[in-house]
Each structure stands twice: as structure tokens, then as C-alpha cells.
Amino acid sequence: xxxxxxxxxxxxxxxxxVVIEKRSPTPLILLLLLIGVYFSxxxxxxSLPVLFERWDQFFVIIxxxxxxxxxxxxxxxxxxxxxxxxxxxxxxxxxxxxxxIAYLASNNIVKNRVIVGIARVFLSILRTMPTxxxxxxxxxxxxxxxxxxxxxxxxFTIAYVGKFLYxxxxxxxxxxxxAMESLGMTRVQAFRYAIFxxxxxxxxxxxxxxxxxNVRYASxxxxxxxxxxxxxxxxxxxxxxxxxxxxxxxxxxxxxxxxERVSEHFRKRLI
Amino acid sequence: xxxxxxxLKVAPKNRxxxxxxxxxxLFLFVWSLTALSFENMQESGWSIAASILTGIINPDLxxxxxxxxxxxxxxxxxxIAIAFLGTIIGAIMAVPLAFLSAxxxxxxxxxxxTRLFLIMVRTVPSLVYGLMLIRVTGPGPFAGILTIxxxxxxxxxxxxxxxxxxxxxxxxxxxxxxxxxxxxxIRYGIIPQLFxxxxxxxxxxxxxNLREASxxxxxxxxxxxxxxxxxMNAYRWNEVGSxxxxxxxxxxxxxxxxxxxxxxxxxx
Numbered sequence: 001x002x003x004x005x006x007x008x009x010x011x012x013x014x015x016x017x018v019v020i021e022k023r024s025p026t027p028l029i030l031l032l033l034l035i036g037v038y039f040s041x042x043x044x045x046x047s048l049p050v051l052f053e054r055w056d057q058f059f060v061i062i063x064x065x066x067x068x069x070x071x072x073x074x075x076x077x078x079x080x081x082x083x084x085x086x087x088x089x090x091x092x093x094x095x096x097x098x099x100x101i102a103y104l105a106s107n108n109i110v111k112n113r114v115i116v117g118i119a120r121v122f123l124s125i126l127r128t129m130p131t132x133x134x135x136x137x138x139x140x141x142x143x144x145x146x147x148x149x150x151x152x153x154x155x156f157t158i159a160y161v162g163k164f165l166y167x168x169x170x171x172x173x174x175x176x177x178x179a180m181e182s183l184g185m186t187r188v189q190a191f192r193y194a195i196f197x198x199x200x201x202x203x204x205x206x207x208x209x210x211x212x213x214n215v216r217y218a219s220x221x222x223x224x225x226x227x228x229x230x231x232x233x234x235x236x237x238x239x240x241x242x243x244x245x246x247x248x249x250x251x252x253x254x255x256x257x258x259x260e261r262v263s264e265h266f267r268k269r270l271i
Numbered sequence: 272x273x274x275x276x277x278x279l280k281v282a283p284k285n286r287x288x289x290x291x292x293x294x295x296x297l298f299l300f301v302w303s304l305t306a307l308s309f310e311n312m313q314e315s316g317w318s319i320a321a322s323i324l325t326g327i328i329n330p331d332l333x334x335x336x337x338x339x340x341x342x343x344x345x346x347x348x349x350x351i352a353i354a355f356l357g358t359i360i361g362a363i364m365a366v367p368l369a370f371l372s373a374x375x376x377x378x379x380x381x382x383x384x385t386r387l388f389l390i391m392v393r394t395v396p397s398l399v400y401g402l403m404l405i406r407v408t409g410p411g412p413f414a415g416i417l418t419i420x421x422x423x424x425x426x427x428x429x430x431x432x433x434x435x436x437x438x439x440x441x442x443x444x445x446x447x448x449x450x451x452x453x454x455x456x457i458r459y460g461i462i463p464q465l466f467x468x469x470x471x472x473x474x475x476x477x478x479x480n481l482r483e484a485s486x487x488x489x490x491x492x493x494x495x496x497x498x499x500x501x502x503m504n505a506y507r508w509n510e511v512g513s514x515x516x517x518x519x520x521x522x523x524x525x526x527x528x529x530x531x532x533x534x535x536x537x538x539x
Contacts, residue, residue, distance in 0.1 A: 033359075036355060037355075037356065037359065039352070040351075040352035040353075040355050040356045041356065043348065043349060043352045043412070044349065044352050044353060044356065044411075044412035044413055044415070044416060044493065045411060045412065045413050046356060046412075046413055046416055047413070050407075050408060050413070051407070051408070051417075054406075054407045054408070055407060057406040057407045058403055058404060058406065058407050060406060061402070061403045061406065062403070081306075082306050084303070085302070085303035085305065085306035086303075086306055088299055088300070088303040089300070089303040089304065089306065089307070092296075092300050092303075124523060124526075125519055128482070128518070128519045128522040128523055128526075129515070129518075129519070130482045130483075130485050130486045130518075132486040132489065133485075133486065133499065133515070136500070136503055137323060137503075140316075140319045140320075140323070140503070141316045141317070141319055141320045141323075142316060143316065146306045146307060147307055150306070150307060216393075216394060216396070219396055220396040220397070220398050223396075223398055223489065224489070227306075230396075233396070233399070237399070237402055245399070249394075249395055249399070252394060253390070253391055253394045253395075256390075256394045257390055257394075260390075
């Protein structure tokens with residue numbers, strides 16, 4: 001298509017041979033990007049002068065956070081642990097539930113197209129829902145508190161791990177699976193002994209990675225009332241008590257950093 | 272003992288390690304169960320769930336298809352614009368930070384410090400940035416753009432660093448040996464290697480930012496989030512349904528296209 005609109009350049013070499021050089025699409029892409037930027041700027045009221053004039057306002061809150069209120073630590077422990085518990089529970093349950101769904105969504109194992117299609121649409125819809133929206137809906141159904149947050153994380157984990165898992169399953173070597181089936185195993189048994197060991201390291205590593213991300217997500221879920229440290233964060237921001245907010249963020253950063261280190265250690269061992 | 276049994280004996284035994292890790296995991300799992308409380312769950316929960324479902328099945332078609340500034344299409348376009356500009360600004364800011372934290376380019380302490388800085392930037396929740404930036408720009412989509420830019424820096428530079436550290440040095444050495452200047456080395460040796468990788472990463476992040484932009488409305492930073500929250504808090508479930516349907520369709524379409532483009536970019 002592109003080659004027809006902009007015909008490739010022909011270069012005649014000294015020995016009479018004609019070489020065709022395709023036109024690069026870069027200028028067209030740049031033009032489209034510029035048009036996109038122009039319209040976005042118009043639509044959103046982006047203005048550089050305001051940014052240059054008022055950028056220092058951004059640091060007002062940050063400077064208010066320093067020094068953080070150290071004596072606030074005792075209030076933070078419980079919600080912080082709640083956040084970790086929420087994301088741990090949601091991640092473990094979610095990645096376990098993801099296995100059967102991923103099984104149903106991989107087209108090399110389940111031959112029924114309808115089932116595969118339904119499982120995939122289900123995963124896609126779950127994945128497109130922003131976590132915070134899911135948490136908000138969950139607070140309406142399960143009431144305010146950690147349960148709603150756990151449900152939101154659980155659903156997000158299913159979607160994320162499920163998608164990775166079925167892509168992994170579709171890329172595995174099917175020989176062992178076929179051999180076991182020909183020995184008379186059922187499909188589920190053959191899946192358990194031939195395919196699961198192949199995808200297990202990647203599955204565990206994806207689940208760990210998802211857990212890492214979930215701790216970070218879980219910290220804002222409290223914003224909509226779904227429990228955890230987000231509640232304190234919301235409160236602190238609401239009262240403009242920025243030194244407490246600074247302390248919360250400080251503890252959060254350390255926790256996330258530690259969890260990332262531990263999970264990275266295990267993920268490196270797995271692969 | 273035949274060969275198969277011998278082979279079986281040779282397999283590395285790390286059963287103890289597995290048992291220890293599993294026990295720790297089980298212990299943590301049981302510990303985390305204590306966070307759940309069913310006290311706040313009310314009987315009305317299920318009726319609300321039912322009304323949410325009926326709302327999503329019977330969306331407010333007028334809202335879904337009207338092209339005024341309150342309609343779903345306009346809000347979606349605004350969300351796209353926020354994510355688009357935010358991603359571009361974030362990508363521009365991430366490039367120098369990525370080079371500063373690549374251990375094959377700068378000395379180790381500098382790389383280490385930059386990484387620490389990036390972890391800090393990445394951990395602060397986006398809503399906090401949203402609130403800080405509203406002070407700068409006032410509420411509205413402008414604040415959303417800057418927030419998206421800030422939250423994408425962390426992941427973008429982390430992935431950029433991986434691309435930079437995978438640079439093929441051999442190309443640069445051979446260019447030096449045929450007498451290329453530094454500028455030529457950057458233009459013909461480094462940029463072609465990195466450009467398509469970077470572009471693919473940026474497109475991936477745009478995908479995520481679209482989701483991020485749809486919740487920023489919660490703090491008043493523009494996009495489709497605010498109408499969604501208002502509709503939810505007012506229990507207008509058919510409006511919620513139409514907004515969610517619009518959002519899901521948009522994100523799915525963008526995801527399909529971005530996967531296609533990225534596939535082309537990576538395979539060359």
C-alpha cells in the first residue's frame with residue numbers, strides 16, 4: 001500500500017544493475033505524530049508558558065513532606081501490612097485461578113473454538129478494566145474494607161497471569177503431550193505432566209512480577225475505600241497533613257523496594 | 272539399573288529448598304487471610320451487583336453515541352489525548368535518565384543513584400502526583416498529561432536501560448576502525464539499534480497509560496474517570512455501563528493495533 005503511493009527509488013549502479021531502495025516511512029509517521037500532538041494540545045489546553053511560570057508549585061507539597069513525621073510510623077504499620085496481605089492473597093488466589101482459565105484459553109489444548117473464544121474475551125475484558133474502577137465496583141458489592149481490595153487485585157491478577165500463561169502454553173513443545181495422550185492419558189493428565197512442567201518457571205516468575213506490581217496498585221486502592229494504606233494517604237492528603245503523607249510514601253517506597261529485591265532474586269533463580 | 276533409572280538418579284535434588292519455600296509461602300498465605308473481614312459485607316451487596324449487571328447490559332445509548340462534550344466519544348478522545356501527550360513527554364524525559372542509569376555508559380555510582388531515584392519516582396502512586404500537579408496547572412486534562420508523563424518515566428527508563436545495555440558494541444568498534452566520527456557513530460551505529468526498540472516500548476506504555484488516564488479523573492485531572500465516578504456514586508448504573516463499554520472497546524482496539532505495530536517493529 002505504502003509502496004504504491006510513494007514509489008521506491010531506483011538507483012542504477014555503474015555496472016548497469018538497477019537497485020530498488022524503498023522509501024522510508026519515517027517522515028509520514030513524524031507528520032502524523034505532529035498532527036496528533038497539535039490536536040491533543042488543542043483539546044487538553046496544554047500550555048508551556050503556564051508550566052514554566054508555575055512549575056515551582058509542584059515542589060511545594062514535596063517540600064512540605066520533608067521532614068516526614070517520624071512519630072506517625074506507629075499508625076502506618078497496620079495499614080501497610082494490610083496492603084501487603086491484600087496483594088499477597090489476591091495474587092496467590094488469582095494466579096491459581098488463572099491456571100484453569102488459561103488452560104481453556106489455549107487453542108492447542110482445547111479444540112473447541114467457542115470455549116477458547118469465551119475464555120479469551122473474558123480475560124480481555126478483565127484486563128481492560130482499570131484496577132481502581134474494579135475496586136470501586138467491588139466496594140459497592142462487598143462493602144468498604146480490605147475484602148473489596150483483595151477482590152480487585154484477584155481479578156486483575158487472573159487477567160494478567162492468565163494472558164501470559166496461555167501465550168506460554170501455546171508456544172510449548174507439543175511432542176511430549178501427544179506421546180502421553182497416545183499412551184492413554186486424558187488431556188488434563190497429559191497437560192499436568194507434559195505441559196505444566198514446561199511453563200512452570202515462567203508462570204511462577206510472572207506471578208511474582210504481578211505480585212510486585214500489585215503491592216504498588218494496592219497502595220492506591222484505599223483511595224476508593226478498598227482498604228490498605230491508601231485510606232491513610234487519602235486522609236493525609238485531604239487534611240493537607242503533608243508530613244504524614246511524606247512518612248507514608250517513605251515507608252511505601254522502602255517496602256516496595258524490599259519486595260522487588262526479594263522477588264527479583266527468586267525470579268532470577270527461576271529462569 | 273538401566274539407563275533411565277541412572278538418569279533419574281542424576282537429576283538434581285532440591286526437594287528441601289522447594290519444601291522450605293512452599294512452607295514459607297503457605298505461612299504467608301494463611302497470615303494474609305487475617306486481612307479479610309466479612310463484617311462490612313451487607314445483604315444489599317448482591318442486589319447492587321445485579322443492578323450493575325443490568326446497567327451494563329442496558330447502557331445509556333444516548334450518552335454512548337452523543338458527540339457533545341458530555342458524551343462518551345468526546346471523553347474517550349480526551350482520554351486518548353491525555354495518554355498520548357503524556358507518553359510523549361514521559362518518553363522524552365526518560366531517554367536521558369535511561370542513559371544515566373545504564374551501567375555500560377556511565378560510572379557505577381552514577382548509575383546506581385539514578386536507579387534509586389527512578390525507584391522512588393515509580394513508587395509514588397499516580398493519584399499523589401495528580402494532586403501535586405493540580406497545584407501547578409489547575410484541575411483539568413493538563414494536570415493529567417503531566418501526571419501520566421511522570422508515572423511513565425519509571426517503567427520507560429527501566430526498559431530503555433535494558434535495550435541500551437544490550438547494545439551491540441561490535442558495530443561501534445568496527446565503525447571506529449574505519450574512521451567514523453563520534454557523531455556518525457551515534458547516527459549510524461547507535462540510533463538504528465535503539466530506535467525501533469524504544470518505539471516499541473513507548474507504544475506499549477501508551478497502551479498502559481490509556482488505562483492510567485481513565486482513572487485520573489478521580490482527583491480531577493481530566494479524562495473519562497470523573498464522569499464514571501460521579502455516575503457510580505449516584506447509582507446511575509446504565510451511565511456507568513455505557514462509559515465502561517466505551518472504555519473497554521477503546522482499550523481493546525488500541526491494544527490490538529499496538530500489538531500489531533510492535534510485532535512489526537521487533538521483527539523489522
